Amino acid sequence: MSLILAVNAGSSSLKISLFQRQVNDPPRLVLTSSTSSISSPPAKFTFKVVDVPGSELTNSGHKESAEADLRDHESAFGHFVDKLARYAEDLKQATQATGGDRVNLELGQIRNVCHRVVHGGNYVEPVVITEQTYHHIERLSDLAPLHNGAALRVIHAAITVLPNSRSIAFFDTAFHKHLPPHVAAYAIDQNVARKRGLRKYGFHGLSYAFITRSVAQYLGEDPTKLNIIALHIGSGASACAIRGGKSIDTSMGLTPLSGLPGATRAGDVDPSLIFHYTSQAPLDMEENGGEILSHKEGVATEVHISDAERILNTQMGWKALAGTTDFGEIVRKAFPRSALEKSDDDKYKLAFNLLLDRILHFVGAYYLALRGDIHALVFAGGVGEHSVELRSKVGDAVRCLGFVALDEGANRGVDSREGVVVDIGNGGQGGKKVLVCRTDEQGEMARECSIVEDFW
Numbered sequence: 001m002s003l004i005l006a007v008n009a010g011s012s013s014l015k016i017s018l019f020q021r022q023v024n025d026p027p028r029l030v031l032t033s034s035t036s037s038i039s040s041p042p043a044k045f046t047f048k049v050v051d052v053p054g055s056e057l058t059n060s061g062h063k064e065s066a067e068a069d070l071r072d073h074e075s076a077f078g079h080f081v082d083k084l085a086r087y088a089e090d091l092k093q094a095t096q097a098t099g100g101d102r103v104n105l106e107l108g109q110i111r112n113v114c115h116r117v118v119h120g121g122n123y124v125e126p127v128v129i130t131e132q133t134y135h136h137i138e139r140l141s142d143l144a145p146l147h148n149g150a151a152l153r154v155i156h157a158a159i160t161v162l163p164n165s166r167s168i169a170f171f172d173t174a175f176h177k178h179l180p181p182h183v184a185a186y187a188i189d190q191n192v193a194r195k196r197g198l199r200k201y202g203f204h205g206l207s208y209a210f211i212t213r214s215v216a217q218y219l220g221e222d223p224t225k226l227n228i229i230a231l232h233i234g235s236g237a238s239a240c241a242i243r244g245g246k247s248i249d250t251s252m253g254l255t256p257l258s259g260l261p262g263a264t265r266a267g268d269v270d271p272s273l274i275f276h277y278t279s280q281a282p283l284d285m286e287e288n289g290g291e292i293l294s295h296k297e298g299v300a301t302e303v304h305i306s307d308a309e310r311i312l313n314t315q316m317g318w319k320a321l322a323g324t325t326d327f328g329e330i331v332r333k334a335f336p337r338s339a340l341e342k343s344d345d346d347k348y349k350l351a352f353n354l355l356l357d358r359i360l361h362f363v364g365a366y367y368l369a370l371r372g373d374i375h376a377l378v379f380a381g382g383v384g385e386h387s388v389e390l391r392s393k394v395g396d397a398v399r400c401l402g403f404v405a406l407d408e409g410a411n412r413g414v415d416s417r418e419g420v421v422v423d424i425g426n427g428g429q430g431g432k433k434v435l436v437c438r439t440d441e442q443g444e445m446a447r448e449c450s451i452v453e454d455f456w
């Protein structure tokens with residue numbers, strides 16, 4: 001028996017799952033933990049025991065707690081490890097006292113720690129962390145500014161506090177390794193592009209791999225014959241066209257900034273906007289009743305290009321539009337259910353409608369990329385799995401493409417339904433399906449790890 005720890009450093013969260021594994025068996029989920037809202041404190045921490053004999057004897061503290069001290073991924077990881085060590089000790093004592101079955105969850109039992117690393121550059125398979133691979137990932141940090149640095153700090157912490165385990169990096173980019181050249185290329189000098197690795201990589205690949213397998217299983221299809229449009233909408237949001245189980249296009253690019261807007265990311269903008277987005281706008285629309293004036297002398301302040309990149313990654317998206325990174329709040333205020341929630345401010349509607357518009361833009365494009373030969377449209381990610389309203393509006397719009405109408409009750413009831421994949425369509429004959437998939441990047445890493453670990 002060995003333990004696999006799977007760690008997912010997302011842009012706003014740190015999600016961790018612990019799995020138990022017997023040789024030749026698939027990994028079995030033991031417990032999960034999440035620290036969310038890391039970028040908009042206080043962070044919220046959960047620790048949930050899923051399947052541990054004897055756990056009924058321990059007080060594992062299932063409740064969510066606000067943790068003002070958890071300000072980054074590294075401190076969130078340290079907090080989890082402390083919690084796990086305490087829980088393992090409580091469990092040991094409780095099961096010793098009763099003589100019951102015991103699962104040993106002590107830190108020393110963790111054989112492999114799987115880390116989600118968003119940008120892998122040319123790495124298309126998981127790699128064991130060594131000095132060399134660590135530095136390779138470090139060199140890619142500029143291409144995933146909200147992710148790779150945070151993942152590396154967590155990897156460093158894991159190596160320090162779990163010295164007997166092996167750290168392995170699993171890459172989001174790997175799923176997109178088959179992007180056709182004309183999709184991956186930007187219209188720039190290809191000599192420069194090749195030399196500097198300037199192309200579309202695509203992200204959320206662990207999620208798309210999990211979605212592809214889970215949806216194929218749910219539909220009883222061979223995964224290598226599955227065609228879907230998948231939407232992973234969380235703090236980072238992307239769309240992916242999957243043909244024959246492989247990614248043929250995706251909305252994120254060289255970095256996870258492009259494509260759909262996210263919690264703090266702008267998504268696609270005209271690249272020239274960067275040079276015009278200044279603290280004192282040269283085109284002052286507001287002061288002149290909406291009339292565009294010519295450049296005022298001396299007003300355009302220069303923003304350094306790396307500042308612009310930081311601003312586009314951390315200050316834009318829903319945060320800039322609606323003043324919150326919580327999409328649940330945007331939905332509540334855009335569609336108030338009571339007078340108490342009513343707001344005169346249109347900013348919530350703008351944030352909602354803008355995301356909806358950009359999602360439809362990609363669904364339309366990917367429908368054509370797949371030539372309409374599609375089994376299902378699939379929603380996943382924190383927003384995709386939980387926002388009834390977003391699914392409902394997307395569902396209405398895509399009916400013209402031959403997707404079935406949504407079943408309103410099924411759409412509203414997703415949270416209370418069991419299973420990894422939930423059908424929210426009305427079962428209309430011959431229509432393309434609309435599904436929700438509870439994606440699990442940690443589960444995907446643990447599964448891949450259990451396949452390769454016996455060969456290492």
Ligand SMILES: Nc1ncnc2c1ncn2[C@@H]1O[C@H](COP(=O)(O)OP(=O)(O)O)[C@@H](O)[C@H]1O
Pocket residue numbers: 010011012013233234235236263325326327328329331381382383386387388
């Ligand atoms: N009920 C809900 N309705 C709409 N959005 C939600 C709901 N619950 C969570 N979310 C959103 O999901 C996002 C987090 O998604 P997630 O995929 O977990 O993030 P990360 O990108 O950090 O992995 C948050 O922005 C949150 O607002």
Ligand SMILES: CC(=O)OP(=O)(O)O
Pocket residue numbers: 009010011012118172203204234235236237256
């Ligand atoms: C790639 C990406 O944006 O990931 P996340 O949504 O977890 O931040």
Ligand SMILES: [Mg+2]
Pocket residue numbers: 010011234235236
């Ligand atoms: Mg995520």
